[in-house]
Amino acid sequence: MHHILVVEDDFDIAEQVLLFFKASGFQTTHIADGAQVVPWVRDNQPDAIVMDIMLPNQDGVECMKQIREFSMVPIVMVTAKVTEADRLKGLEFGADDYVCKPFSAAELVMRIKAILRRCTPTPATLHKVVVDESQLAITICNKSLSLTKVEFDIFALLFNAPSRVFSRQQVLDHIQPDNFDISDRVIDSHIKNIRKKVKQLGFSAKLIGSVYGAGYRYDAQQLEDDTN
16 A cells, blocks of 8 residues: 655545545645754655655655655645746756645646556566666667666666656766766766667667656656556
8 A cells, every 4th residue: 555645734635535535545644833844754664755845844845856856756836826937946946746736636646646656567567677786788678778876877777766856966976976067968868879779779769768858767667558
């Protein structure tokens, strides 16, 4: 049973959301105080988080930033109003999706289910892609994907957090922490090379997906489509 953390200080909204998740077979926990969120997530490791932005003591964005320092748990942010700039900023900090108030609790449950499906590879998919970090080796359907060390590090980063969007800067910080004189656009070149090599093996280059204005993510569904 998947465990969903609902972080919402409006108790009427929280009650409705919790009822829909419980009716759909989820285990739920409710937190109303932003200061309690990060310690609870660290200790309990939920399968997904639904979190309001406006919270007492610590806002949802700051909670998300701190959670992303130790966890890739899917996070759906809830807000009264969101502009494209806000949405892209949230995606850059690690949000998986956004929902604007007022919203349908039933739709929210469906969104969480969709995210969990993307983030939980099927046994077949797990066998299709093997990332061996000790050997810096990757195989897709038993075909060897020959990558440079930097390309391998990028692929592994995206693969280990399926469906999460990583900005260029986040990828650059991962592969080269001391990058003061390096443009994040160099990541585009590495992604282009990875896609080219994936395509040469007969698979979709969209295995490494793009989110306009936000960054890149690993899309396991592309491999399912290629092999079914």
